[in-house]
Every structure is written in structure tokens, then in C-alpha cells.
Amino acid sequence: MAEDKIKTNEPQKGIEGSILQWAPQAWAHLELVRSKSPLIQCITNFVSMDFMANTLLSAGASPAMIHSVDEIPEFTPKALGVCINMGTLTPDWLPGMKLAAEVANQCKKPWVLDPVAAGGTSFRLKACLEMMDLRPSVVRGNGSEILALFKGSVDSNSKGVDSVYGSGDAVEAAKSLAQQSGSVVAVSGAVDFITDGDRVVCVHNGVPMLQKITASGCSVTALIAAFVAVDPSNAVEATASALAIFGVASEIGMDMARGPASLRTSLIDSLYGLDKATALGRVRISCL
Ligand SMILES: Nc1ncnc2c1ncn2[C@@H]1O[C@H](COP(=O)(O)OP(=O)(O)OP(=O)(O)O)[C@@H](O)[C@H]1O
Numbered sequence: 705m706a707e708d709k710i711k712t713n714e715p716q717k718g719i720e721g722s723i724l725q726w727a728p729q730a731w732a733h734l735e736l737v738r739s740k741s742p743l744i745q746c747i748t749n750f751v752s753m754d755f756m757a758n759t760l761l762s763a764g765a766s767p768a769m770i771h772s773v774d775e776i777p778e779f780t781p782k783a784l785g786v787c788i789n790m791g792t793l794t795p796d797w798l799p800g801m802k803l804a805a806e807v808a809n810q811c812k813k814p815w816v817l818d819p820v821a822a823g824g825t826s827f828r829l830k831a832c833l834e835m836m837d838l839r840p841s842v843v844r845g846n847g848s849e850i851l852a853l854f855k856g857s858v859d860s861n862s863k864g865v866d867s868v869y870g871s872g873d874a875v876e877a878a879k880s881l882a883q884q885s886g887s888v889v890a891v892s893g894a895v896d897f898i899t900d901g902d903r904v905v906c907v908h909n910g911v912p913m914l915q916k917i918t919a920s921g922c923s924v925t926a927l928i929a930a931f932v933a934v935d936p937s938n939a940v941e942a943t944a945s946a947l948a949i950f951g952v953a954s955e956i957g958m959d960m961a962r963g964p965a966s967l968r969t970s971l972i973d974s975l976y977g978l979d980k981a982t983a984l985g986r987v988r989i990s991c992l
Pocket residue numbers: 820845846847865866867892893894895896909910911912913914915917918919920921922923924947950951
């Protein structure tokens with residue numbers, strides 16, 4: 705019955721109608737990642753490296769944590785997508801980040817920015833804004849990070865990598881930022897919002913305990929890079945799919961978990977073992 709509704713191609717109203725269209729798409733994106741096994745170059749913070757690489761592997765992608773400026777001209781063209789994360793930024797890492805973004809742009813490969821703690825310090829904010837000038841395909845941050853990029857100012861209430869705002873507080877900023885930058889903007893939180901400045905897509909999957917696992921946001925940004933790498937002309941859809949699939953994996957993982965440490969493990973197992981029926985039954989994506 706669901707397939708009949710999709711075939712009519714008529715707009716479906718409300719969240720149930722949206723799910724009918726979006727859930728098969730999210731599953732199709734995961735299947736594409738599994739079959740294509742895209743090479744994803746990650747320039748990321750020391751905290752996230754292990755969880756991010758394992759998230760990509762369990763989704764079927766092929767991660768490589770390669771950040772030396774000496775290797776980027778030769779290596780970045782081989783990658784199908786690039787993830788650049790500002791988490792443990794020092795001045796010596798910035799040239800490599802910029803070079804990888806430029807090479808990805810030249811090769812017409814998508815790259816995704818994670819502006820970790822963008823409003824935390826002026827050094828970090830300037831670096832994140834310089835990366836935005838290089839026009840990422842997608843930027844994914846929490847509410848505080850997207851608001852800081854939009855306002856272009858340091859947040860005196862910043863709690864560093866943790867958000868002091870809900871994702872809903874940053875939807876309008878995300879829309880404006882997308883319009884100004886030309887990048888797809890994703891704000892994560894209890895509901896994830898993805899926008900190209902025109903459309904706003906909402907992802908309702910996930911569990912609150914994800915906030916108690918460090919680098920869950922970093923890892924989902926890398927997953928976005930993998931999903932966009934296999935469908936670069938539909939960055940909004942691929943980003944929503946990645947956030948939904950990661951959220952579904954956390955929901956299934958939560959049934960087996962005793963706390964954050966075991967959720968981290970069971971999330972990776974659930975992502976690896978996710979099947980079509982479960983994905984179609986659980987993905988919850990709608991449009992604003
Ligand atoms: N309250 C919540 N309920 C459900 N899912 C959530 C909730 N908060 C965050 N998430 C999910 O957790 C993941 C990480 O999002 P979050 O906004 O916490 O990123 P972050 O702050 O950048 O994390 P980190 O800096 O640790 O990498 C996303 O997939 C998001 O959907």
C-alpha cells in the first residue's frame with residue numbers, strides 16, 4: 705500500500721505522508737553506501753577519530769584519517785567525499801583543512817564541515833568562517849554552532865563543544881546561513897533540521913543519550929559525508945537520510961544498552977546490521 709502511494713507521486717501531507725516518501729529514500733542511500741563503499745577522507749579531532757572511523761565502517765564506507773598537508777594533493781582526489789572537523793583545532797592543522805577543501809572543490813567532490821564549538825573562541829570562529837568561505841557542500845552543527853556561524857560572533861555563554869541552544873532555536877539562522885553561503889545547513893538536536901535556505905526537512909529519529917557519547921555529532925557528520933558522496937546532487941536528501949539512519953541505529957542500540965558506553969557499541973552493531981524492514985518502519989522524516 706505504501707508503494708502505491710509513492711508511485712502516484714502526489715504530495716503527501718503531514719508526517720505520516722512524508723515518512724512514506726522519505727523512509728525508502730533513506731534505506732536506498734544506506735544501500736548505496738554499502739554497495740559503493742565510498743572512500744571518505746576525514747580530517748578530524750583526536751577525540752572523534754575512533755568512533756567516526758567505526759561509524760563509517762559499520763555503514764559500509766571506507767574511512768581514512770589522513771590530514772597531512774604533504775599527502776592531501778595526492779590523496780584527496782582519490783576520496784569520494786571529505787569530512788573536515790574543527791574539534792581540536794591548532795594553527796598548524798588549518799592549512800591542511802583549507803587545502804583539502806580546495807582540492808575537493810577542484811575535483812568536484814563533496815566535502816562536509818563540522819564547525820565544532822564555533823562560538824567558543826575568536827580563533828575558532830575565524831577559522832570556521834574561513835572554512836565556510838570555501839563553500840562546504842554541507843555544514844552540520846548543533847544549535848550553538850550554527851547560531852555562532854550565522855551571527856559571526858563569539859558566544860559569551862558558550863559551553864565549548866556542547867550546545868546551550870536547542871536545534872529549534874537555530875532553524876531560522878540555519879535557513880539564512882544556507883541562503884548566504886550556498887551550503888546545505890544541518891542543525892542537530894532532539895529534532896534535526898536540514899535546509900538549503902528554501903526547504904526545511906526534519907528528522908525525528910535518535911535518543912537523548914546520544915548527548916552523553918562524545919563525538920556522536922562528529923560521527924554523524926562523517927556519515928553525512930558518506931551519504932552525500934554517493935548522491936552528491938541531492939545533498940539535502942542524503943543529509944536527512946544519514947541523520948535518520950544514525951538515529952534509527954541509536955534507537956535500536958538503546959534497547960541493548962546499559963548506559964552511554966554500551967550504547968556506543970550497540971549503535972555501531974545496529975548500524976552494521978540494519979535491515980530494510982526495520983529502516984522502513986523506523987525512519988521518521990517530515991518537512992516543515
Ligand atoms: N535530545 C535528543 N534526542 C534525540 N537525538 C538527539 C538528541 N540530541 C542529539 N541527538 C542526536 O545526537 C546526534 C549528535 O547531535 P548533537 O547535536 O548532540 O551533536 P554535537 O553537539 O555536535 O555532538 P559532539 O560534539 O559530541 O560530536 C545527532 O544524530 C542528533 O540527532
